[in-house]
Amino acid sequence: MKIDAHSLPDDLEQLKRMVLELQQVVAEKDAQIHELLQAYNAKLAKEYAKKSEKMPGAGEVFNEAEDILDEQIKRYQ
Numbered sequence: 001m002k003i004d005a006h007s008l009p010d011d012l013e014q015l016k017r018m019v020l021e022l023q024q025v026v027a028e029k030d031a032q033i034h035e036l037l038q039a040y041n042a043k044l045a046k047e048y049a050k051k052s053e054k055m056p057g058a059g060e061v062f063n064e065a066e067d068i069l070d071e072q073i074k075r076y077q
Contacts, residue, residue: 009015
């Protein structure tokens with residue numbers, strides 16, 4: 001909504017109310033923008049976050065193999 005300077009009221013109290021209304025509208029828009037940015041960033045984080053490709057129990061198998069190798073090395077030393 002474009003406001004022409006000639007269409008503004010001369011009443012100071014009415015102008016103050018208009019300014020306060022505009023401040024409220026701007027604050028609401030800022031809150032909406034903030035919410036949208038948070039949702040967007042959450043979506044990006046979910047979409048592009050590191051993904052784990054671990055197999056359950058795989059660490060135990062590899063640790064067992066290392067233990068066996070360590071035992072064999074100790075035997076030959």
